[in-house]
Amino acid sequence: MKVVIIGGSFAGITAALTARKKYKEATIILLEKEERIGFIPGTLYSLLNGEIDSLEEAYFITVEEMEQLDIQVSLNTKVESMDTDSQQVIYKTLDQLVTISYDKLILATGSVQNSYQIEGMESNKIVKYKTIEKTRAALELVDKNQVFTIVGGGQIGLEMADSLINKKRKSN
Numbered sequence: 001m002k003v004v005i006i007g008g009s010f011a012g013i014t015a016a017l018t019a020r021k022k023y024k025e026a027t028i029i030l031l032e033k034e035e036r037i038g039f040i041p042g043t044l045y046s047l048l049n050g051e052i053d054s055l056e057e058a059y060f061i062t063v064e065e066m067e068q069l070d071i072q073v074s075l076n077t078k079v080e081s082m083d084t085d086s087q088q089v090i091y092k093t094l095d096q097l098v099t100i101s102y103d104k105l106i107l108a109t110g111s112v113q114n115s116y117q118i119e120g121m122e123s124n125k126i127v128k129y130k131t132i133e134k135t136r137a138a139l140e141l142v143d144k145n146q147v148f149t150i151v152g153g154g155q156i157g158l159e160m161a162d163s164l165i166n167k168k169r170k171s172n
């Protein structure tokens with residue numbers, strides 16, 4: 001059996017590990033569009049609060065650990081389309097379009113911090129920080145600025161308010 005999983009974050013990685021436990025003989029392939037898997041989105045909070053020291057600590061699993069379990073991981077691999085009749089997925093790597101077949105397909109493509117109901121969401125003054133690149137950019141902005149507006153008063157918004165207060169208090 002060939003299992004193809006799209007998305008290398010919590011859901012996709014858990015699916016791959018579970019499939020490996022359940023189907024010892026299966027070929028398992030994980031496709032991820034970013035250059036690494038397993039980034040922890042709460043990293044900005046952990047860094048600002050001194051719980052971790054560097055972005056290198058921001059991953060909960062590595063490709064090598066997945067490969068040791070005989071799970072194939074393809075990075076910089078963006079799935080462009082799928083055909084559920086012929087059971088094929090088409091993905092783009094840095095330099096080519098590739099078609100692969102599957103017996104079982106798992107979609108673990110998650111979510112992005114975006115709202116189509118708020119105008120101006122694409123402005124580069126709005127920081128979203130779910131990936132490592134965005135987290136890096138957010139860290140720079142936190143260092144350079146004094147006044148922040150947080151959109152969203154749930155767990156993540158409140159955590160960010162808390163860590164900004166702590167950080168600015170320490171630096172004053």
Ligand SMILES: Cc1cc2nc3c(=O)[nH]c(=O)nc-3n(C[C@H](O)[C@H](O)[C@H](O)COP(=O)(O)OP(=O)(O)OC[C@H]3O[C@@H](n4cnc5c(N)ncnc54)[C@H](O)[C@@H]3O)c2cc1C
Nearest residue numbers: 007008009010011012032033041042078079109110111130
């Ligand atoms: C700042 C922040 C802090 C958070 N803190 C917490 C917390 O403390 N506790 C908690 O429980 N939850 C937290 N969450 C929520 C948690 O991050 C999400 O619930 C979780 O990431 C969802 O995992 P997922 O695997 O379903 O999707 P995602 O993490 O969104 O992963 C989807 C993956 O699919 C990849 N992908 C998407 N499209 C394609 C494609 N076409 N081809 C190939 N790959 C693709 C993406 O690159 C990504 O790696 C936080 C979220 C944020 C943004």
